[in-house]
Amino acid sequence: MSWFRKIAAACIVPLASIGQAEQIGEVDVDWIGNDIIIEAFEDPKVPGVTCFVSYFERGVIDRLQKGNWFEDPSNSAISCQQTGQVDVADIPRGSGGEAVFSERRSIVLKSLKVTRVFDEARQALIYISHGQNLQDGSAKMAISTVVLSSQ
Numbered sequence: 001m002s003w004f005r006k007i008a009a010a011c012i013v014p015l016a017s018i019g020q021a022e023q024i025g026e027v028d029v030d031w032i033g034n035d036i037i038i039e040a041f042e043d044p045k046v047p048g049v050t051c052f053v054s055y056f057e058r059g060v061i062d063r064l065q066k067g068n069w070f071e072d073p074s075n076s077a078i079s080c081q082q083t084g085q086v087d088v089a090d091i092p093r094g095s096g097g098e099a100v101f102s103e104r105r106s107i108v109l110k111s112l113k114v115t116r117v118f119d120e121a122r123q124a125l126i127y128i129s130h131g132q133n134l135q136d137g138s139a140k141m142a143i144s145t146v147v148l149s150s151q
Contacts (some may be wrong), residue, residue, distance in 0.1 A: 004083055021053065021101065033059020043100050043116065043125075045091050048084035051101070051127055053077070055112060076112055078129040080144040087149065088125070090117055100127070123148040 030131065035057045043049040055060035055076040058066075092098050098118035104111050117126045130141040 016027035021103065024052075029056070032061035032065075034062055035059065039103075041101050041114075042083075043080075043099070045098070046086060046088055046125065048082055049080055049125060050083040051078055051080040051114060051144065052113065053101070053112070053129055075140055076125070076129040076131075076142055078114060078127055078142045078144045080125070080127045082145050082146055082148075086125075086146070086148055088118060091116065091117055093120060097126075097128075 021039035021041040023037060024040050027036040027038070029035055036054055037057050038052060038054045040050055040052050043051065053076055095117065097115045099113055100116045102111050112129065112131060114127055114129050117128070118124075119126060124145035125146040127144045127146070128141055129143075
């Protein structure tokens, strides 16, 4: 974990009810310290599903050059897989879904979120990673599905 992420994490109160991620990779993008971070988290209410999220993290030189010191882009990618026996008994069935993961992308205003929606007719879990900004919405998103073939 970069020193900037450690400082930012210490300044932010974590969201206790939303899943915690484990960093499993960090890919160097360029010579100025920008990286792609890869994290894995298990859906806290659906045992047997693990999601892998990747996102861009700005390096110190990029932050100094462009300003906006405490903010990272909202870009992300997601892939969710069945990694064990799946149980969907305790999840909401509404079309609005449920937040399952959240991570701050700035000190105050922006976060990266993953929302789960259950498509009961097709027996599929849909996971959407998206940015959330208190001032403006974000059209940047990615989607992944887990089909429950044995349900």
